[in-house]
Amino acid sequence: MSDAFNLGRTNYERVRDIIRNDIISGHFQPGERLKVSELVERYGLSAMPIREALQQLQGEGLIVLAANKGASVRKIDEQFLWKMYEIRKALEFYFATQVADHATPADVESLRAIVARQEQAIAAGDWERVLDLDLAFHAHIVGISGNDEAVNLLKRAYDVTRPLRLRFGFSPVQQQRMPHDHDAIIDAIAQHDTARLSRLVSGHINWAFTDLANEMRLEDDSIRKELQEKE
Amino acid sequence: MSDAFNLGRTNYERVRDIIRNDIISGHFQPGERLKVSELVERYGLSAMPIREALQQLQGEGLIVLAANKGASVRKIDEQFLWKMYEIRKALEFYFATQVADHATPADVESLRAIVARQEQAIAAGDWERVLDLDLAFHAHIVGISGNDEAVNLLKRAYDVTRPLRLRFGFSPVQQQRMPHDHDAIIDAIAQHDTARLSRLVSGHINWAFTDLANEMRLEDDSIRKELQEKE
DNA sequence: AAGTGGTCTAGACCACCTT
DNA sequence: AGGTGGTCTAGACCACTTA
Numbered sequence: 259m260s261d262a263f264n265l266g267r268t269n270y271e272r273v274r275d276i277i278r279n280d281i282i283s284g285h286f287q288p289g290e291r292l293k294v295s296e297l298v299e300r301y302g303l304s305a306m307p308i309r310e311a312l313q314q315l316q317g318e319g320l321i322v323l324a325a326n327k328g329a330s331v332r333k334i335d336e337q338f339l340w341k342m343y344e345i346r347k348a349l350e351f352y353f354a355t356q357v358a359d360h361a362t363p364a365d366v367e368s369l370r371a372i373v374a375r376q377e378q379a380i381a382a383g384d385w386e387r388v389l390d391l392d393l394a395f396h397a398h399i400v401g402i403s404g405n406d407e408a409v410n411l412l413k414r415a416y417d418v419t420r421p422l423r424l425r426f427g428f429s430p431v432q433q434q435r436m437p438h439d440h441d442a443i444i445d446a447i448a449q450h451d452t453a454r455l456s457r458l459v460s461g462h463i464n465w466a467f468t469d470l471a472n473e474m475r476l477e478d479d480s481i482r483k484e485l486q487e488k489e
Numbered sequence: 490m491s492d493a494f495n496l497g498r499t500n501y502e503r504v505r506d507i508i509r510n511d512i513i514s515g516h517f518q519p520g521e522r523l524k525v526s527e528l529v530e531r532y533g534l535s536a537m538p539i540r541e542a543l544q545q546l547q548g549e550g551l552i553v554l555a556a557n558k559g560a561s562v563r564k565i566d567e568q569f570l571w572k573m574y575e576i577r578k579a580l581e582f583y584f585a586t587q588v589a590d591h592a593t594p595a596d597v598e599s600l601r602a603i604v605a606r607q608e609q610a611i612a613a614g615d616w617e618r619v620l621d622l623d624l625a626f627h628a629h630i631v632g633i634s635g636n637d638e639a640v641n642l643l644k645r646a647y648d649v650t651r652p653l654r655l656r657f658g659f660s661p662v663q664q665q666r667m668p669h670d671h672d673a674i675i676d677a678i679a680q681h682d683t684a685r686l687s688r689l690v691s692g693h694i695n696w697a698f699t700d701l702a703n704e705m706r707l708e709d710d711s712i713r714k715e716l717q718e719k720e
Numbered sequence: 721a722a723g724t725g726g727t728c729t730a731g732a733c734c735a736c737c738t739t
Numbered sequence: 740a741g742g743t744g745g746t747c748t749a750g751a752c753c754a755c756t757t758a
Contacts, residue, residue, distance in 0.1 A: 266754085268556045268727065270544075295744070304729050306537055309746085313501075313541050317548015319638075325499045326735050326745055341638045348583030348639065349576075356575070407550075407572045408579065411642065497735085499746065526725070535748050540727085557754050559726055 273301050274311035281320050281331055282420045283386065289333040292321065319418045334422050336471055342415045343467040349412050350396060350459045357402040358452040365402055366448045369395060373440045380433050388428070388436075389420055395440060399447070399459075419470075426473035435465060504532050505542035512551050512562055513651045514617065520564035523552065550649045565653050567702055573646045574698040580643050581627060581690045588633040589683040596633055597679045600626060604671045611664050619659070619667075620651055626671060630678070630690075650701075657704035666696060 277297070280286050297308045316323045323329050332338075372395045379387035393416045401409050428436070439462040446455035508528070511517050528539045547554045554560050563569075603626045610618035624647045632640050659667070670693040677686035 266556055268754095270727080271556060293744070294746095305745085306728060306747095310541060310544050310727095313544035314548055317545055325497055325502060328745055338638070341636045344583075344587070344634070344636050345580075345639050345642065348580050351583055352575075352579030403575070405572045405575050407569070408576050411576065499735095501746080524725070525727095536726085537728095537747060541746095557726055 268307070269303055270307040270310040270314075273297075273303060273308055274314050276301065277308075277311055278315060278318070278320060278417070281315075282417050282424075284421050284424045286331045287425075288331050288421055290331045292329040292331065294328065318414050331421075332418060334419060336474065339419055339422065339471065339474075340467065342419050343463055345415050346396075346412065347460050347463045349408055349415075350400060350463060351456050353400040353403045353405065353408060354456040354459045355452050357399060358447055358450050358455045361402050361447045361450070365398070366444060369398060369440075369444045369447070372398065373437055373444065376440070377437050380428075380437065385424055385427060389416075389423060392416075392436070399443070422474070423470055426470060426477060429469050429473060432465070432469040439465070499538070500534055501538040501541040501545075504528075504534060504539055505545050507532065508539075508542055509546060509549070509551060509648075512546075513648050513655075515652050515655045517562045519562050519652050521562045523560040523562065525559065549645050562652075563649060565650060567705065570650055570653065570702065570705075571698065573650050574694055576646050577627075577643065578691050578694045580639055580646075581631060581694060582687050584631045584634045584636065584639060585687040585690045586683050588630060589678055589681045589686045592633050592678045592681070596629070597675060600629060600671075600675045600678070603629065604668055604675065607671070608668050611659075611668065616655055616658060620647075620654060623647075623667070630674070653705065654701055657701060657708060660700050660704060663696070663700040670696070 277286075277292075286292065292312065294305050294308055294312075298305055301308065312321060312323065312329045315321045316329070320332060321329045322332050372391050376388055376391040376395070379385075379391060393413065396416075397409050397412055400412055439458065443455065443458050443462065446458055508517075508523075517523065523543065525536050525539055525543075529536060532539065543552060543554065543560045546552045547560070551563060552560045553563050603622050607619055607622040607626070610616075610622060624644065627647075628640050628643055631643055670689065674686065674689050674693065677689055
């Protein structure tokens, strides 16, 4: 039954998708060691297909492999986070300039539907879903260009930083700003206003980074405080 | 002796680097099937380390893996080529805006040295070297931003299309234009002229794409002619 | 139905870390 | 030296293709 969905798929592909999901859903924490023997237990396969899955996930940037040391979930510091957001900005800024002209009314409608669903998810505090829809929104825009390779790069850059957002959440301000920004972006697309679209997209990503970095620092500070209190 | 350079490296890493080189140097042609059994012979290892190398190379986009079908060198049509050049433009355009202000005289000097060496390589018709230096030039510029992840993406986008350029070469016009463009780009950096730099970089990449696509069509046409003559 | 070639398993091997 | 855990090998297994 659910086998039907797995027809023609190999074990390393299946376990790669499962491990990826276990990482971006936060089951494996950033920095966490991924021992083959434990994964063997968890997924009921032998070492090799799991190793192959890990090789691919390294290619996606989700994990780090060291020779004779094995795999661990990529640890994301503020600097790395910044690098990923810069890459997003580069991609989204450029493709925004390519896209505003070609967007159809159907595109605009899809984007509005995504925003509506995202607002519900924000209200419900369902951050997994908020993040899914956020990626869907931005990927849809880049996708209008027809450059699926660029969309893949964008997805990777989102996936790599996703565990952090899941852990730290969105500030109340960002919860308000996100749909607001998205609406403005849709308007610029509907009006085929390329220059404004690019500006909005890149500002939007800046805020998203700033907000996440702040949330991280807040938690860092409270941890530091706890440690001090113990002394 | 040469073992010293391989200390602490595993077989799958070594063979990954060798296969990558065999692809970007054109030893394996685009579209060519990579059978594990043949690679086992060629590199003197068993199947698994070779398979692991292939998994990683898929992550880099150099090869395509299909379940139960194995690996082949990515076949690059004009559409895919275009997608890669668009990604380059996105990255280089954006990072050009981030970089002009921070470039030091040492950066300018390094870039001039690269161009000088590239001119020699062009005169000698040594296209492997021309391409190495071209990547070095563009990677250096993006590298000024300090975003090594962006540099890695850029390298991948270059590597994937490199076999094509190696096969089709540069038109005489492009052989002239390339160093000329590079000089103008360096001048814009030296003068911290961000707007001009971005414009130059993206125009330069457009020409590079147009030239390669033309060279490809020329060869396609001559093949078509040959086939017609046989009828 | 046989052949080809990709995939998986079990266990040996070996690099690195700790005592 | 012993332990842990990553890496590699040989061969079995199995999916897909051709006849």
